[in-house]
Amino acid sequence: MAVTPDALRKNLADLYSQPGVSGSCLQTGGLVMNHDLPYSDERVGNFAARVNHLVSGYESVDRPLWQICAGFENFRLLILSRGNTRLSVLLTPSADIDLVAARATRLLMELEMLPSPTGTSANPPVLASVGTAQTLQTTSETSPMMKRAEFEKIVTGLLSRVTGQAQAAKLIQRAMSKETTPINGELKRDDARRLGLAILDYVPNRGKRDALSSEFLNTFDS
Amino acid sequence: MEAASGHAMSQGLLSVKETIRIRLGPNKEITSACAPVFEPEHQEEARMVIYEADYLKDYLDEFSSLLMTGSPEFVSITEAGRQSSYRYAKNGETVILLTRAHQGVGQILNDLN
Numbered sequence: 001m002a003v004t005p006d007a008l009r010k011n012l013a014d015l016y017s018q019p020g021v022s023g024s025c026l027q028t029g030g031l032v033m034n035h036d037l038p039y040s041d042e043r044v045g046n047f048a049a050r051v052n053h054l055v056s057g058y059e060s061v062d063r064p065l066w067q068i069c070a071g072f073e074n075f076r077l078l079i080l081s082r083g084n085t086r087l088s089v090l091l092t093p094s095a096d097i098d099l100v101a102a103r104a105t106r107l108l109m110e111l112e113m114l115p116s117p118t119g120t121s122a123n124p125p126v127l128a129s130v131g132t133a134q135t136l137q138t139t140s141e142t143s144p145m146m147k148r149a150e151f152e153k154i155v156t157g158l159l160s161r162v163t164g165q166a167q168a169a170k171l172i173q174r175a176m177s178k179e180t181t182p183i184n185g186e187l188k189r190d191d192a193r194r195l196g197l198a199i200l201d202y203v204p205n206r207g208k209r210d211a212l213s214s215e216f217l218n219t220f221d222s
Numbered sequence: 223m224e225a226a227s228g229h230a231m232s233q234g235l236l237s238v239k240e241t242i243r244i245r246l247g248p249n250k251e252i253t254s255a256c257a258p259v260f261e262p263e264h265q266e267e268a269r270m271v272i273y274e275a276d277y278l279k280d281y282l283d284e285f286s287s288l289l290m291t292g293s294p295e296f297v298s299i300t301e302a303g304r305q306s307s308y309r310y311a312k313n314g315e316t317v318i319l320l321t322r323a324h325q326g327v328g329q330i331l332n333d334l335n
Contacts, residue, residue, distance in 0.1 A: 039289070047288045054281045058301070067300040069327055070282055073292025076327075077285060090289065098326040157323050215324060222302040 008034055011107045018103055020095025022075070025088040026111075027052065037090060051088055055081050066218055067105075069097055082108045102211035105218070145186040148176075154219050155196050158212045159203075175199045193220055234267040235259065236304060240322045241333075246272065248314030275308045275316050282310075298330050309334040 008026070012034075015021060025035035025044055030052035035044050058065050068079040076091040078101055087104055091097060152172055159168035175198060187195070196216050203209040235242045235258055244255040250272060252259070259268045282294035298307040307330045309317040317334050325333070 037289070043288055047285065050281065050284050050288070058299075063301050065299055065301050067298075069298045069300075070285065070294065071296040071327075071331075072282070072286055072294055075289070075291040077289070077291065090291075098328075161326070211326075219302070219324075 008111075011110055015089070015100070015103050015107055018095065018100045020092040021100060022090045022092060024090070025051075027086050027088075029084050047088070048086075051079055051086055055079070055086055067101060069101070078104065080104050080108055082112065085111065098211050102214045105214040106210070109214075109217075144189055145183075146189050146192050148185050148187055151187055151192045151196065154216065155199055158200065158216055161208075161212070171199055171202060193217075196220065235264050235271075236320055236322050238264070242318075242320040243333075244268070244271065244318040246275065246316040246318070250276070250316070253315075271306070271318060271320065274306065275310075275318055278308060279310060296331065296334060298327065300324055305330075307334055 012024065015024065023035070023037040025037055025048060026033045027048045030049045032041070032045055032048045035041075035048075037044050037047075039047075054068070055065055065081050067081075068077075070077040070079075071093075074093070076093060076095060076097055078089040078091060078097060080087045080089075080101065082105075085108060087108055089100060089104055091100060152169075155172055156168045159171065175195060197213055200209060200213050200216055203212060238258045238261075239256060242256050242259065244259055245253045247253045252268075252272075255268070258264050278297050278299070279294060282297055286292065286294055293312070294310055296307065296309040298305060303322060305321045305324050307319045307321075309319075309331075311317075319330065319333050321333075
């Protein structure tokens with residue numbers, strides 16, 4: 001993974017601004033890139049190997065996982081995965097897991113976008129998720145439209161967690177009538193993505209808004 | 223152990239009902255479940271889901287041992303179009319909840335009760 005320590009520190013600082021975050025472990029495949037868990041490197045290495053084994057097991061049967069949230073007596077463990085990168089976050093039981101998950105997802109997305117540092121070796125490790133992004137783009141090129149009903153279902157599902165379904169439907173109708181015109185019941189994917197984020201921007205609580213927007217992008221791009 | 227195949231999982235129980243609930247006794251016998259779980263065409267998937275409860279529990283036990291976090295209580299895995307949640311009681315009972323819509327952890331814990 002081509003990530004400088006400074007860039008990583010900056011991104012992790014945002015995650016640690018959430019109350020209840022006790023430690024984290026960032027890994028590419030089974031290889032630990034950075035961790036501050038209060039255990040020996042060897043123990044964390046074993047943990048990372050098991051995390052990778054678990055996530056890879058699902059991936060090998062065409063079930064790529066976005067998130068694993070595990071609850072224990074004394075801690076919560078959040079594991080997020082994008083491409084070959086896994087981020088595990090150890091939390092106290094009082095932490096708001098959904099908010100932390102939203103921040104952590106954003107962190108993983110930002111790590112994907114960081115440029116490679118100059119002066120790296122001729123054959124630097126490449127984020128597996130870069131390939132995923134390219135695949136998604138290709139898919140988007142071959143299928144640039146999405147059904148309006150499908151779009152409405154995704155956004156209504158997300159909005160209905162913070163507002164009534166009727167209110168959610170009204171919000172979507174209003175935004176769609178202002179923003180774009182469906183063609184034969186379909187929307188351009190780019191328009192749908194922009195519109196979805198614009199609609200979710202109406203959610204007043206910043207944390208919930210961030211969480212729903214992240215989930216929208218995950219669902220939209222899957 | 224291997225996780226259940228995604229192809230089979232995406233077309234089965236959750237295509238019939240948005241939420242599937244299964245309650246298991248200490249010996250992994252079904253003590254209660256939604257009606258589709260008992261339909262012949264879904265029994266293979268139901269078996270896989272029950273198997274998955276143990277599969278995940280094994281990992282949680284390892285994490286618990288490595289990170290010294292105490293006994294596993296629940297786990298929820300989120301993938302495209304599906305969230306599978308498992309709650310493990312100290313008496314050996316397990317509650318399984320499959321949902322099409324992704325839920326926050328607070329909601330999952332409520333629904334698993």
